[in-house]
Amino acid sequence: MSELTQITDFTRLFTTDTPLIDTRAPIEFEQGAFPQSQNLSLMSNDEREKIGTCYKDKGQAQAIELGHKLVQGDVKNKRIEAWLQFIKNNPNGALYCFRGGLRSQITQQWIYEASSVNYPRIKGGYKALRRFLIDETNRIMQQITPIVIGGQTGCGKTLLLDKVNNMIDLEGLANHRGSAFGNATTPQPTQINFENALAVELIKKQHKTTLLFEDEGSNIGTVHIPDCVQAKTKQAELILLEANIEQRLKITMDVYVINMHNDFIMQDSIKGFDNFAQYWLRSLEKIQKRLGLERYKVLLKLLNNALLKYKEQGDYKDFYPVVEELLVNYYDPMYDYQIKKKMNRVAFKGNSDEVLAYLLD
Structure with missing residues (x-):
């Protein structure tokens, strides 16, 4: 034997x-x-x-x-x-x-x-x-130079990262988009599976001089970003991706409404829409306290109207005011507060083309 x-x-x-x-x-x-x-x-x-x-x-x-x-x-x-x-x-x-x-x-x-x-x-x-994977994560994070991509919610950070090959897609590995509305139609990995998959990605890309990460908190949904990754990325050069409200609305609508609805339908053609509706209703409920009762009630009414019109007519346009309200009056103030504490790390800011040109320079 x-x-x-x-x-x-x-x-x-x-x-x-x-x-x-x-x-x-x-x-x-x-x-x-x-x-x-x-x-x-x-x-x-x-x-x-x-x-x-x-x-x-x-x-x-x-x-x-x-x-x-x-x-x-x-x-x-x-x-x-x-x-x-x-x-x-x-x-x-x-x-x-x-x-x-x-x-x-x-x-x-x-x-x-x-x-x-x-x-x-x-x-x-x-x-x-x-x-081995735990040790390699620590070792590689010590040897590489991370660059962090930040920006307002819906500005297209993930779309930008998908255009480069020296990136680590933490949200993809976590199967979560890192916000109250970040759940996917399938479950998140266990903490161990997330860490293992991250380590494998780092091993495969360790030969690259720099690695790009999206600006994240300490957790993405239910999984925790390893401390050695947080320690290095929180000190890293920060690039801010900028987009106007029309661009952000389109990206957010595509990701959280159109694509999310399609994903739910593909997963279950019978209950797909109901699951999509519950995803939106539960996600909004998660931020009820932060919104305040009055704002929550207004948004809930708008959301229910949007869901009804989408279900009966296949028209998702009534989601626009819901998404815009969330972006401008909920997520943007939080972003403004957080980014003020990081301005000393900002090395560049610009639109998608400008950021890509800077990264490839």
């Missing part, structure tokens, strides 16, 4: 997007894994719990014996079949368990016995890979 191949070059794993079999139980995988991994577990959650109890009460030998009793016959064959199918589709992949111990060794051995394929396992398993 120990003669089968182990992998120790973790950097290459992530720069080449090596497909990975995660042999841990589903509950472990759900808590955190790696972007290119698929959960094909050796043991189910229930089996893992029983074996863990046996290990505590009776020791390793009897726990292993129980494991072989629980995973045998058709159960064993189906799991081997799943691994072999993965290997057929991903011949250059690898596998891992939590510490690179018994689970991945047994999986590797069973694969070899069934197919004569020496499919490599990760030395140290998930724990070693996770530690």
Whole structure:
């Protein structure tokens, strides 16, 4: 068993997007894994719990014996079949368990016995890979020069960043746009998955002299930006992207109304509009206290009218006054307050073309 191949070059794993079999139980995988991994577990959650109890009460030998009793016959064959199918589709992949111990060794051995394929396992398993990614995030953030792109809500920061290849899309990795209205139609990643995906992006782009980040707070929705990233970006050169209110209205309408509605419809053609409406109503409710009761009531009435017209006539134009009110009288004052504390870091300001020209100079 120990003669089968182990992998120790973790950097290459992530720069080449090596497909990975995660042999841990589903509950472990759900808590955190790696972007290119698929959960094909050796043991189910229930089996893992029983074996863990046996290990505590009776020791390793009897726990292993129980494991072989629980995973045998058709159960064993189906799991081997799943691994072999993965290997057929991903011949250059690898596998891992939590510490690179018994689970991945047994999986590797069973694969070899069934197919004569020496499919490599990760030395140290998930724990070693996770530690590696945390350390790499810290190391790379120390060595690169970040540049931060700021600007008013709706000015097109994400659209600008999409035009350059030396950027780290924190909001994309977090699956959230970083505001009360920032939820996507799909859930955010776990904190661990967010950190792992961020680390992989940093590893892939570490050779670039500078990396661009969007100006963010300490959290994006439910995920926390690693402290080492915050520490470096909060001291970085700041470039302000400028846009007039007409441009900001168009961008915001596209992102939060038209595209969001389409995303909800694509996800569920029957309940899509209702889910879209609930997204807007819940998002507005989140900022009720900041708006004040009277402003909230006015906006809620406008929003309900806009939703009704959109549903009945397919006309989204009544969203314009809602969006404009939020941009001008809610988000802009907060932006003005925050940017005053950062003016000493501003190196350049301009429209999208001017900022791109400055970055490429």
